[in-house]
Ligand code: HEM
Ligand code: SF4
C-alpha cells in the first residue's frame with residue numbers, strides 16, 4: 005500500500021503542467037498500428053463519440069526550438085494571465101477573430117462539414133465546437149454576457165484541462181476553411197485555430213513539427229534543411245536523369261542572375277517522390293518554352309508554416325527570403341510551383357507582406373505577380389507554344405483533388421473559379437480520360453487531405469488517416485465506378501499525406517502524383533516547328 | 534527519450550531517432566532494426582551505409598530518386614527501384630532506413 | 644401618471660438607450676479592428692459591386708446556409724422572414740399616418756407571426772434532438788429562442804385573442820418616441836409583450852444577436868478578390884525594408 009502511494013506521488017511530481025497539456029508522458033502512437041476505416045464510397049455523418057481523439061496530441065517543440073523562434077522555452081508560470089493578455093492583443097489586430105468570436109449563433113450548420121469530425125466522430129472536431137474552446141475563454145474574460153451568465157452563456161475559465169483541449173483540438177484542424185464555406189457568416193475556424201496556436205506559442209507550448217520546420221526555414225532557407233550544396237547536387241542529378249530518360253539536356257538552374265523567371269517551389273519538390281516528378285515537369289515546360297529560369301538556393305521554399313501557427317511575424321520573415329532573392333537574381337517574372345498553402349501565401353499575402361510586387365522590384369507588370377505554374381503552363385499550351393501528347397498518359401485515368409488552400413483562398417486566371425478550371429483544363433490537355441469525383445467533394449466543397457495546417461506529422465497519423473476518410477471514400481467511389489487510378493495534386497503536403505495514407509486504405513501509393521508529372525510525360529520535347 | 538545498449542545510454546528524439554549522429558555504430562543500427570522488425574541483410578546495410586555517406590557529405594539525407602539511382606548501381610537495374618526499397622524498408626526510407634542509419638528524421642512536406 | 648406608466652417609461656428609455664448605444668458600440672468595434680490580410684473565401688467577387696451582390700444573397704436568402712443545410716435554412720428563414728415582416732408591421736405604431744404599403748403588409752400579418760413562431764419552435768426542437776447541435780448548445784441559446792417565442796406568442800395573443808386597445812398602444816409608443824410620454828395600457832398581455840421586447844433590446848448588444856450587424860464585417864465575405872492587382876496594406880504590418888532575416892542569404896557555396 006505504502007509503495008503504491010509512493011509511486012503515485014512520484015508520478016504526480018514528475019508530471020508538470022506542460023506535460024499534462026501536451027501529453028508528453030503518454031505513450032506515443034506507433035504509425036504502424038494506425039488502421040483506416042473501411043472504404044464504402046459513402047461519407048456518413050457519424051454519431052458522436054465523446055473524447056475519441058482526446059489523446060491524440062502532437063509532440064511539443066523542444067525548448068531550444070521555441071527559444072530560437074522567440075517564444076518562451078516552456079509553459080510559463082503565469083500562463084493563464086499571459087494567454088488572456090495575448091488573446092486581448094490579437095483581438096485588436098484581427099477583425100476576423102473579433103467578429104467570429106462574437107457572431108456565431110451556434111446554428112450547427114458547420115457541424116458535419118469538417119473531415120476531422122467525419123473521420124474521428126469526436127464532437128470537439130466539429131468546427132463550432134473547436135472554435136468554442138477559444139470562444140469560451142473570450143466570453144469569460146472579455147464579454148459582459150460571459151461575466152454575467154458564466155457557463156449559461158458558454159463562458160469558461162482557462163484552466164489546465166481546457167488548455168490541454170486547445171493543444172489537442174487546435175492541432176486537429178488543418179485550417180482548410182471548409183467550415184467557412186458553409187457558415188452563414190463565413191466564420192472561418194482556421195482563423196480561430198491560428199489565433200489559438202499563436203497564443204499557445206506565446207505561453208511556451210508549441211508544436212514540434214511546425215516549429216522545427218520553421219527554424220530550418222529561417223536558418224537554411226527551406227523546410228527540409230537542404231543547403232545550397234545539396235540542392236545543386238540534387239538538381240544536377242535530376243538533370244542527368246532527364247538526359248538519360250528523354251535524351252534532352254533539360255536544365256535545372258540554381259541562382260542564375262538575370263533569368264527571366266524565378267521559380268519558387270516547395271522544397272519537397274527537390275527531395276520527395278512523387279514531388280520531384282512535377283519539378284521535372286516544370287523544368288521541361290520552361291525548357292520547351294525556351295525561357296530562361298532559375299531556382300534560388302536561399303529562397304528554396306514556397307511553403308511557409310508561419311501561417312499555420314498564426315504568426316504574421318514569422319510568415320513575413322520567411323517570405324522576406326523571396327523578396328531578397330528577387331532583389332539579387334533580378335527576374336522579370338515570379339512563378340510558384342505546386343503547393344497549396346504556399347499558393348495562398350503567394351497569391352494573397354506576398355503583395356502585402358513583401359510587396360509591392362511590381363516594377364520597383366524589376367518585375368514585369370504584364371504578368372500576374374506571382375503566377376501559378378498551372379496558369380503559366382496552360383497558357384503555353386493554349387497558345388500552342390508547347391505541345392502535349394495526351395496519348396502518353398493513356399495508361400492513367402486521373403482525377404483531381406482540389407487542394408483546399410488553392411480552392412478556398414486563392415484564384416488562378418482572371419475569373420472567380422479559375423482555380424478550379426485551370427488545373428482541370430491542364431490535366432485534360434495532358435490526358436484523355438479525366439474523371440471527376442462526387443460534386444459535393446470538389447471545388448469549393450473539397451475535403452482536405454487531412455495533413456494540411458501543420459498536421460503532417462507521424463505521431464498524429466491517426467488524425468491524418470481519419471481526416472483523409474471523406475476524400476478516400478470519394479476516390480474509392482470513382483475507382484469502383486470509372487477505374488480511376490491517378491490522383492492528381494497541386495500541393496506538396498497533399499502529396500506527402502496521400503502517399504502515406506493511401507496504403508493504409510489499401511490503395512497503392514503510386515497512384516499519387518502531381519499535375520506536372522502528367523505534363524512531364526505528355527510534353528513533346530525537341531525542336532519546335 | 535533514450536535507450537540502453539551494452540551499458541551505454543543513447544539519447545533519441547520523440548520518434549526514436551538518434552539525437553547524436555556520432556554515437557551511431559552497427560550495434561545501434563542492429564538494435565533499431567530489431568525495434569522496427571527488420572532483419573538486416575547485406576542489401577539493408579548497403580542502403581544504410583550510402584545514407585550515412587551521403588549525409589556526411591551533404592548534411593541531409595539524399596532525395597529518394599538519388600537513393601534509388603544509387604541502388605541501381607549497387608544492386609543492378611532490376612532491384613534499383615522503389616518497390617525494392619519498400620521491400621527492404623516497408624515503412625519507407627524516411628521512417629525506417631534513416632532511423633537505422635542514425636540520421637535525423639527528414640521533415641518538411643515529405 | 645400611474646406608477647405602471649412611470650416604470651415602463653423608464654424601462655423603455657433604458658432599453659432603447661442600451662440597444663442603440665450598445666449596438667453602435669459593437670459595430671464600431673467590428674469596424675475599427677483592422678484586417679491585416681486578404682482572407683476572402685474564394686471563389687469571391689473581383690469587384691466591389693460583386694461583394695455587394697454576395698452580401699445581398701447572404702443576408703437576403705442565407706445562401707451559404709442553403710448550400711449547407713436545407714432544414715436549418717428552412718426553419719431559420721421562416722423565423723427571420725416572419726420576424727422581418729412582423730417588424731415592418733410594427734412600424735405603423737411609429738407613424739401617426741402609416742404609409743400605405745404598411746397597411747398592405749398588415750393584411751398578412753397573422754402569417755408573419757405564425758411563421759416566425761413556427762420557425763422558432765422548430766429551431767428549438769432541432770437544437771434539442773440533433774445530437775450535434777445538442778452538444779454545442781448552451782443555456783442561453785435555448786433561453787433566447789424561448790424569449791423570442793414568448794414575444795411572438797404574446798404578440799399573436801394580443802392581436803387575435805385579447806381586447807387590447809391598439810389605439811392606446813400607439814399613443815404610448817408615439818409618446819415614447821416623441822419624448823412626450825403617454826399613459827401605458829394596462830392590459831396584461833401587452834405588459835408581458837412589451838416587457839419581453841425591452842428585455843430583448845437590452846440583451847441584444849451583449850449577445851450573439853450581433854450577428855445581424857456582424858455579418859457585414861466578416862472578412863471572408865466582404866473582401867474583394869484582387870490581391871495581385873491591388874496591394875492590400877496591413878495597417879500594423881512592418882514594411883519589408885525593416886525586416887531582418889538570417890545572414891545566410893548571401894552565403895557562399897556551403
Ligand atoms: C441582417 C440581419 C440578419 C441576418 C442576415 C440573420 C441571419 C441569420 C442566420 C443565417 C442564422 C442562422 C440560421 C438560423 O438558425 O436561423 C440566424 C440565426 C438566428 N438569428 Fe438572425 N439574422 C439577422 C437578424 C436577426 C435579428 C434582428 C434577430 C433577433 C432579434 C435574429 C435572431 C436570430 C436567432 C435567435 C438565431 C438563432 C436561431 C437558433 O437558435 O437556431 N436575427 N440569423
Ligand atoms: S455555421 Fe457558423 S454560425 Fe453556425 S454554428 Fe457554425 S460557425 Fe457558428
Ligand code: SF4
Pocket residue numbers: 117118119120129130131134176177178179180181182183184192193194197452
Ligand atoms: S478549418 Fe477545416 S479542419 Fe479546421 S475546423 Fe474548419 S473544416 Fe475542420
Ligand code: SF4
Pocket residue numbers: 178179180343344345406407408409410451452453454455456457495497498
Ligand atoms: S495539404 Fe493540401 S488539402 Fe490539405 S490543407 Fe493543404 S492544400 Fe489543403
